[in-house]
Amino acid sequence: MFHRTDVFISAWKPYIIWFYVRSIQPCIIISIRGFMLIFFILLWYKKDIRLLIFIVLNYQNVY
Numbered sequence: 001m002f003h004r005t006d007v008f009i010s011a012w013k014p015y016i017i018w019f020y021v022r023s024i025q026p027c028i029i030i031s032i033r034g035f036m037l038i039f040f041i042l043l044w045y046k047k048d049i050r051l052l053i054f055i056v057l058n059y060q061n062v063y
Contacts, residue, residue: 038056 041056
């Protein structure tokens with residue numbers, strides 16, 4: 001069967017790979033304090049994944 005989701009995922013795959021590489025680059029620059037901040041945010045907002053993703057994305061945009 002032909003699934004629209006497969007087309008959607010395959011169309012977004014280059015962007016997902018680019019975003020993944022882009023999200024790794026700040027981690028190399030961020031110090032241990034930055035990792036601790038992300039870790040505590042993860043512990044604090046582990047029940048709300050969307051809020052966690054929103055905070056992490058905004059945190060990466062600062063750098």
